[in-house]
Amino acid sequence: MxxxxxxxxxxxxxxxxxxxxxxxxxxxxxxxxxxxxxxxxxxxxxxxxxxxxxxxxxxxxxxxxxxxxxxxxxxxxxxxxxxxxxxxxxxxxxxxxxxxxxxxxxxxxxxxxxxxxxxxxxxxxxxxxxxxxxxxxxxxxxxxxxxxxxxxxAPGDKPLSFSARLGIKSDYEDQIKGTRHQIAELLGKADDEVTLDPNFEETHAKLVAAKSAKGSGIRDDWQGALGSYTASYFDALVSHMKYIKVGDDELVQEGFLEAVDKVKVVFRIVDTLKNSSYCEVVIDDGVLYLQCTAERWGTNINDVASGLMDIL
Incomplete structure (x- = not known):
């Protein structure tokens, strides 16, 4: 005009x-x-x-x-x-x-x-x-x-978009405290002995790149969902730890702590998966990783830790 x-x-x-x-x-x-x-x-x-x-x-x-x-x-x-x-x-x-x-x-x-x-x-x-x-x-x-x-x-130099930051604040920061507490209880640890790393900046960067690709299946509102989806991946781990009785079976708890001796859980996006089409759990150097590809981010979240018992 x-x-x-x-x-x-x-x-x-x-x-x-x-x-x-x-x-x-x-x-x-x-x-x-x-x-x-x-x-x-x-x-x-x-x-x-x-x-x-x-x-x-x-x-x-x-x-x-x-x-x-x-x-x-x-x-x-x-x-x-x-x-x-x-x-x-x-x-x-x-x-x-x-x-x-x-x-x-x-x-x-x-x-x-x-x-x-x-x-x-x-x-x-x-x-x-x-x-x-x-x-x-x-x-x-x-x-x-x-x-x-x-x-x-709006123009800016922050690594996370406004929508991502807002979603993390409203849907992750308070909720994750309860999730960490549950994991600590299952492992017989204090809350501050358990580390949950959401890896937001790397996840955001990889989803930005994937979303820009032609034919991307990533949902349009992914930025606002970054906090809630990441929290859901950690919650899925809690559910599966309860399912395999990490908190009730001393042997299972011991096996978990031997394998994940850094008592650290990280969410990450990878280029390819080893054992699943949607998401999976792997352990590397004492750290437990919940991972998926960018194209499958947010899909079948509840299954992310289904293979946990097999790798302990």
């Missing part, structure tokens, strides 16, 4: 609405946004650049009310989402490092949104409206379905 030039001068009625509904509310909304995110944020919106896209709609006469509604919609969504994801505000502050909220027209071709959405540009969180949809579905621009892809696609 060709960007429209800003309005040279807004009518008196529109300027009054901008003053009464937006300018008089801006500082309070910036305060709300800053308190919510725990950092000082600014809202930088040029009403004259927004008005040409009114399409004889809501914003034509009520531009200030429209802008205010967009900002209020962002605050509402962030408040709701930060209540569900404990590290979201920290992630937003890091990814949107300029700590500026803006409103602009969607320029991508083809458009990424039917009505509105958001992205991150130059460290700023940009609320976006489709060229002919200013004032439509205002409150949805920073919904989870729009905000999370925007944060995930």
């Amino acid at each position: 060709v960007r429209l030039p800003p309005a040279e001068k807004l009518s008196l009625a529109v300027r009054k609405n901008v003053r009464d509904e937006w300018s008089n509310s801006q500082s309070d909304l910036e305060k709300q946004l800053s308190e919510l995110l725990g950092e000082t944020w600014a809202v930088d919106i040029n009403p004259s650049a927004i008005w040409p896209y009114h399409n004889d709609g809501y914003a034509k006469e009520s531009l200030g009310s429209c802008i205010k509604a967009y900002v209020e919609g962002v605050i509402w969504q962030l408040k709701y989402l930060s209540g569900r994801y404990s590290n979201l505000t920290e992630e937003i502050n890091s990814i949107c490092h300029a700590h500026v909220l803006t409103l602009d027209v969607e320029e991508a071709t083809p458009p990424r949104f039917s009505y509105g959405g958001c992205d991150v540009q130059d460290g700023k969180l940009r609320v976006l409206f489709a060229e002919k949809s200013l004032g439509t579905n205002i409150s949805d621009c920073c919904s989870e379905g729009n905000l999370f892809p925007a944060l995930n696609n």
Whole structure:
């Protein structure tokens, strides 16, 4: 699309609405946004650049009310989402490092949104409206379905994507403590004597590479599932250790500790498997590895340790 030039001068009625509904509310909304995110944020919106896209709609006469509604919609969504994801505000502050909220027209071709959405540009969180949809579905621009892809696609140098980090925080970090405790109990060890290595960065890198290959069968939402799937592989090990009575049979427990003398379990993705089509367990140099190929990641997770007794 060709960007429209800003309005040279807004009518008196529109300027009054901008003053009464937006300018008089801006500082309070910036305060709300800053308190919510725990950092000082600014809202930088040029009403004259927004008005040409009114399409004889809501914003034509009520531009200030429209802008205010967009900002209020962002605050509402962030408040709701930060209540569900404990590290979201920290992630937003890091990814949107300029700590500026803006409103602009969607320029991508083809458009990424039917009505509105958001992205991150130059460290700023940009609320976006489709060229002919200013004032439509205002409150949805920073919904989870729009905000999370925007944060995930933002430029950055961290080894794990936003979606992966969020999933690890919400679906792995707390849960894995209980898993490690169960393994420790089965082995007669203290929790801090057991090491579970999720190997997230290497797994992430291998899945990124595999996903980019033509015809990849890796699910589209794999990044968000990284934490939960990895936790499930470790949980599957616990289930099979119970099944072969590691905690009840002294001989089996002794055999496990002799074979896995480093009391360390690692998840990893390998190029080829030795004994299975989907996933398997191997022991190497006192370390137990739960492994699969990238193409089979997440498939038949519960079977990953089914061959454990055979290798002790």
